[in-house]
Amino acid sequence: MIVAEKKPMEEIIEEVKRFENILVLGCNECVTVCEAGGKKEVGVLASALRMFFLKQGRKMRIDERTLERQCDPEYLEEIRDVADGYDAVVSLACGVGVQFTAEHYPNLPVYPGVDTCFMGVTEARGMWTERCQGCGRCILASTGGICPVARCAKRLFNGPCGGSSDGKCEIGKDTVCAWQLIIDRLRALGRMEEYERIAPIKDWSTDRAGGPRKIVREDLAP
Amino acid sequence: MHLMQFRKKLEEGSFVVLAEMEPPKGVDTTVMTGHAVKVKGKVDAFLVPEMSNAVMRMSALGGAMVLQSKGMETIVQVCCRDRNRIALQADLLAAYACGITSVMAVTGQEPSYGDHHQARSVYDIDLLELLTAVSTLRNGRDMAGVELLGAPDFLMGASVNAGAPGISPEVEADDMKKKIDAGARFFITPPLFSVETIAPVLKRIDRSAVHIIPTVLLLKSLGMARYMARNVAHIHVPDALAERLETAPDRVRECVKIAKETISTFRAEGFSGVLLSTMGWEHKIAEVLEGV
Incomplete structure (x- = not known):
């Protein structure tokens, strides 16, 4: 699988703070297995962002969605009808998914929510190591x-x-x-x-x- | 001994004449030095390319040291393709210690262009980072921030893609500005046959901040002119030149004449100098430079 790590919150906040409507978009494949960008992590990040901006007195809409894959056109089409409603997407997919989402939605800024690290294995619970x-x-x-x-x-x-x-x-x-x-x-x-x-x-x-x-x-x- | 004629002339505002001198593919440097010695005094410095087109040959540093040892000034190319930041800095220190005071930073072409297409390219740092690294060395520290025992006082230049099709003059001018900010003081262009090709970019930069040195390429045949016009995207060969060569009674002499005229045009247009590139016809350098 492609192994990724969550980006620091501060980095993501810095990228998205200028927007009002944000979609946090997860991926059900590799990043779910390595617990960096699946549905669970989408929920955690979206909640954290909501709390942060609420504390600042900012009214922001932060929605959550997780696609089966972000590296296949058919799944990316699933957000076609709602994409116009957002100012930006934070994609928790690997670098492949971030880029492919951006390619499919040329007018929508897409920001990475994870650092893509390597192709590897789950060597033990909470430990992933490179293989290829x-x-x-x-x-x-x-x-x-x-x-x-x-x-x-x-x-x-x-x-x-x-x-x-x-x-x-x-x-x-x-x-x-x-x-x-x-x-x-x-x-x-x-x-x-x-x-x-x-x-x-x-x-x-x-x-x-x-x-x-x-x-x-x-x-x-x- | 540090040779600094190139820098001195640039600073004085005199027109500099550079000639490209490829090191050999092999260890016999007699042909290279023979060509260079013949035009010693007519050329202010020799630009020694670092394995252009990704073809393996003697390194630029090696070739430059051979020429410097015979009292001829060189500008050595440093290239991001084959060396990481450790090797680049090490070679830069070696170059300065051996009397080389001018460097030209280039990105380098992909190995797939050259004769070792299975090679893995390095690109540890890019051109802008390399320029910054040279500036850092000049200030007495390496890229890791460690103090140097003696800092190299390089005059630094870079390549510029000015006039390439598909790149807007705004983007190109912005790119040059970034390189100037990183410490580039001269730019060497790809082969130019007319001022018009580069004029839109030049309008957008502060000419007083930097020296622009166009490359004057000695054409060798009508076929070469036509081939370049058709196949080399970043070099514009005007149709008129091919027509002129077609009707010339002695095409080789006409090629030399065109190069001479191009040099004179650039001098008249106020460029800081020219780089003469003869691509294997180094025996013609003297003839091209005679009287210009």
């Missing part, structure tokens, strides 16, 4: 299913650097060395010969190096 950087050319087959692009601080492809110590990364004791994980797993799988192979130099053209990316599936196009 979407580099566009998956090498997990040769690294025991553990990604050095996303999980090694230096994105190394041929084993750990000199900073690996006791299975931890040099950036901090809380960070596991991805290559320690890879080696442990390859050994457990009896595939250590794969570790001996020198990885080919990475082609980053499928990553962001080649500019904004696009996939076109002609078999699916209408």
Whole structure:
């Protein structure tokens, strides 16, 4: 999932204080799972904003709505009939949803209510960690299913650097060395010969190096 | 030894003549230095590009140091594409310590343009941030705020996209203003063949605050003129030039003549100087500059 974190209230207030009618718009997908921008968080943020502006003696209309997804046109259409009634939207979707909402409603200012962080997993209750950087050319087959692009601080492809110590990364004791994980797993799988192979130099053209990316599936196009 | 002819002439208001000098793809610098030495004294400084078009070659800093070591002044390009803020600052300190007093900041073209299209670009900081970083170094501190042992007194310039189609002169002028505020004191334009292309932008900026140095590109053939007119969006090649080349008895000589005339026009129009770009025809620099 795409993992996001709630933005500080002060930052959101600073963006929306000039408006009268605001829609706080949540997303039922990833940001709901990571508890940053689902229906529950929409309610909490909208209430907090109402209280803040009420204390200031401001009469503001702050409505709540949560869409199934903000990254699909069909769900964004669901607010078509009410969009004109708002001066601004605070979207609690990831950066994708914020942008797609803005694209669909060109005259409506859309502000982000979360900081989009990474693609990751729920490692434990209240803890999410990164697993994938979407580099566009998956090498997990040769690294025991553990990604050095996303999980090694230096994105190394041929084993750990000199900073690996006791299975931890040099950036901090809380960070596991991805290559320690890879080696442990390859050994457990009896595939250590794969570790001996020198990885080919990475082609980053499928990553962001080649500019904004696009996939076109002609078999699916209408 | 710090060479400062370029800065001195700009400050005096004299017309400066710069020539572009690409470092080699390889370690043999004899051709580059040979071309440069031939026009030593006729060129105020050599602008050394940092892997233009994302084609890997000797770094601008390396090429510039080779030229400086032979007593020729250089303006070294610093580029956001290949280095992060740590490397950029480190190279800037090295450049100044080696006698280079002028730098030109550029964004750099995407690796997909060049010959290493699988490369990952850096873009840790953008052009405006790089200009600010140079200003910070000038003031004796690095980007982390740590004091330097000796500050580099750079004269700093930047590229400007003036005259590019699809960008309004207002936006371009605003962009130049931001760069001036960040410390840019000279601008080098893309190749210009007439003043008209850049005039709408120039009207909107304070010319006394900054030096504008147009690039004069030496055309090499009628084909090149036509190709650029059709395919290079940010360079305007007037139709009249292609027609002129078409009817010229000696096209190469005509190309040189056009470059000479363009330089004279820019001088007459009060520009601070010109950058002559010969794109592989560095042996023609002397001929173009003769008598202008």
